[in-house]
Amino acid sequence: GQSLEQPSEVTAVEGAIVQINCTYQTSGFYGLSWYQQHDGGAPTFLSYNALDGLEETGRFSSFLSRSDSYGYLLLQELQMKDSASYFCAVRVRGSGGGADGLTFGKGTHLIIQP
Amino acid sequence: GAGVSQSPSNKVTEKGKDVELRCDPISGHTALYWYRQSLGQGLEFLIYFQGNSAPDKSGLPSDRFSAERTGGSVSTLTIQRTQQEDSAVYLCASTARQGRNSPLHFGNGTRLTVT
Numbered sequence: 001g002q003s004l005e006q007p008s009e010v011t012a013v014e015g016a017i018v019q020i021n022c023t024y025q026t027s028g029f030y031g032l033s034w035y036q037q038h039d040g041g042a043p044t045f046l047s048y049n050a051l052d053g054l055e056e057t058g059r060f061s062s063f064l065s066r067s068d069s070y071g072y073l074l075l076q077e078l079q080m081k082d083s084a085s086y087f088c089a090v091r092v093r094g095s096g097g098g099a100d101g102l103t104f105g106k107g108t109h110l111i112i113q114p
Numbered sequence: 115g116a117g118v119s120q121s122p123s124n125k126v127t128e129k130g131k132d133v134e135l136r137c138d139p140i141s142g143h144t145a146l147y148w149y150r151q152s153l154g155q156g157l158e159f160l161i162y163f164q165g166n167s168a169p170d171k172s173g174l175p176s177d178r179f180s181a182e183r184t185g186g187s188v189s190t191l192t193i194q195r196t197q198q199e200d201s202a203v204y205l206c207a208s209t210a211r212q213g214r215n216s217p218l219h220f221g222n223g224t225r226l227t228v229t
Binding site: 107 | 159
């Protein structure tokens with residue numbers, strides 16, 4: 001099976017930078033995704049890393065180290081609207097010839113303070 | 115449609131009753147997933163459909179849960195003889211292609227409360 005670990009809650013100040021870490025244990029790993037979910041809303045896709053290194057998309061960046069089974073999401077110039085839960089998810093090879101799976105972590109609740 | 119549509123948005127049912135939850139994916143999306151999210155928890159995989167292939171049912175928690183997808187589009191998740199531990203938000207997602215970097219597009223979910 002797969003397991004993912006991420007902090008349950010992180011607090012940061014508006015305008016600052018915050019990093020949300022994710023470690024995983026899995027077999028047949030393909031890549032690491034990040035999703036954002038506001039309270040009562042649907043999760044929305046942020047990024048996907050299949051190779052080691054940093055991917056940047058505007059204020060958000062995502063990093064992956066396959067050798068360390070570790071990744072992080074970096075949010076810069078924090079805004080109040082960034083208050084949400086952030087989930088890492090691993091894409092793994094399907095078992096028994098089945099389709100690839102996507103397993104989510106329990107999520108990190110990001111609290112932004114003015 | 116513009117996005118993944120789920121109905122009903124809220125469902126309150128009595129323990130022991132059966133419920134049906136509906137998901138209408140984005141038009142043209144071939145893959146459809148069902149997840150369950152309990153309060154403050156992550157997303158628990160339930161079942162996956164890809165085109166006309168046999169679904170991956172490996173996440174269904176018991177034989178009270180079943181799902182079907184008719185015509186490769188709309189999907190229905192059925193929970194029989196509901197229990198209080200079934201209370202959760204049930205999320206449906208679809209994706210346009212099978213590539214490993216394909217993002218999932220989620221609906222707003224059905225909040226199920228079993229009393």
